[in-house]
Amino acid sequence: MEEILAKYFRPKLPHIWCPGCGNGIVTAAVTKAIDKLQLDIDQTAIVSGIGCSSRASGYLNFDTLHTAHGRAIPFATGIKLVKPNHNVIVLTGDGDATAIGGNHFIHAARRNLDITVVVFNNNIYGMTGGQYSPLTPNKGMATTAPYGNVDRPFDLCELAKGAGATFVARATTFHAALLAEVIAKGISHKGFSLVEAITACPVSFGRQNKMGSPANMIKTQRDNAVMVEAMAKMKPEQYEGKFPIGVLYQAEAPEYVTEYQKVIARAMGRTE
């Protein structure tokens, strides 16, 4: 890990994350995936939005872009289209990606644009102090849901799949090795890839929802996450509180940048 730290992280400590926060584990998994694939650092761009998790871009030693709230994916779209050979990785949070940025999320998936989006899902707006997001569970507590959350949450992976993503995976900070593995698979995949990274926010989510210590929140991840292959063998009545992890969906489909390169070739052929 020390080698990875030296190679991929900027000397920017201290970071802004609270004690017990899982964002460091997710960020480390991203760098392990990059290291596993031996990506060229200078052919890789990291783009983030606004929120706790989106601060990750500043700690990583690449060309990095900390954008506006919800807009990481369209900024990344501009980069990918003018740098077709770049690996473009978006680091974003559940509020950033699925509320204010939800429209961009589904449309990038629909285009099957070859970028990898890692959503740090801590079920809450952490930076602003614990307001409910589109991934806060129904009846969950938030500072803006003092009587329990009325909203029903998205299933982020199903949303991505429904919108046209061609690679969908989920892992947790407890399953850190799996997380790095699926992120690497997502980056390798040609097309829009989503990785949902379940991460604990003990300060802004765990405390309000009486989830115990940070370690306890990670144990909860361990107890409720089930490998997708094992989940397939379970009976529906055993699903309660459980969620699948691993590569949930993968498909082949025309990729946007590749298709647009064909447009350029056609248009240039027609030029006098």
Next chain:
Amino acid sequence: MAKAILMQGNYAAAEGAIAAGAKFFAGYPITPSTEVAEVLARRLPQVGGTFIQMEDEIAGMAATIGASIAGTKSLTATSGPGFSLKQELLGYASMAEVPCVIVNVQRTGPSTGQPTSPAQGDVMQTRWGSHGDRGVIALSPSSVTECFTVTVDAFNLAEKYRTPVVVLLDEIVGHMREKFIMPDAESLTIVNRKKPNLPPGEFLPFKPEEDGVPRMPAYGEGYRFHTTGLVHDYTGFPNGSNAMTHEVIERLHTKITRNIDDIVRFEEVQLEDAEIAIVAFGGTARSAYAAVEAARAEGIKAGLFRPITIWPTPDKQLEALAKKVKTIIVAELNYGQYVGEVRRIVCGEANVISLPKWNNDAITPNELLDAIKAAR
């Protein structure tokens, strides 16, 4: 020389972008600017560039900024409600010092207003639409040929000063068709952003040079630089100290005000002996030419001052004008926006008359002539 063709203002703006070296457009269809997108959808891939129609106006602005940070000249185009939606990210482009061009073809507002009718109601939004304080450059062409040249110029200023530049058309100029001769590529001055002059490790991506503008690396060049909308120091990383906040926001203004003589473009018509001057820009200036001619035919000493750069305001030129003429008539297609700036600059040196109009119609030469006669 190319032959004369009949050309629309929006088409000319799109061709100006190509001539300036733009290789990326991201936008969203909206009247009356859609032709800019339509032309670039066809033209950009012909020059190896990329066009994308995004899911919304905000995404169009975001992708435009992303492409420019990566190293490619880029633009978007919009109108009315779309320009409002882009305001947050216009501020981002200012704060992160990202060169890019926004063509805004103005229509009647507020809200959906009157989409197919001309207006000049975004003058103040262009200056103050995004939250916080920043310097702004906006150019307003008055002819189809100028839609081309001003768009080239807008890219040059964006690149030179690392700032978003707004090309402020109105529906009159955007949809006007008139004679156009494509300038030879060699006759055009094309400015590109200053590249780093130090190797990675020694280079500071947000350290300004003498002119107040930092040099700008592109992605993939090994600089591994960070860009943020947060207040940042010379390294590009967040630094919200009072001193840095003061310095950054001040420089977003002074890099423009210190170079105002390089940025301000204007036209003067028959002002040598004028006693009454019209101040008008964009489509409204077209009526003003005719009104000045008609007034002169009746022996009235009238002239026109036409700012092409409307932001920053041409203070020096307007101050001089106020010392020369008795009356200034500010004609504009809104409830009276730019007139406030003229009054601020003129500061009582001349009588300033507001001639606003906001009923979807252009200000006619006769209306201007009547105003000139009434002011005599």
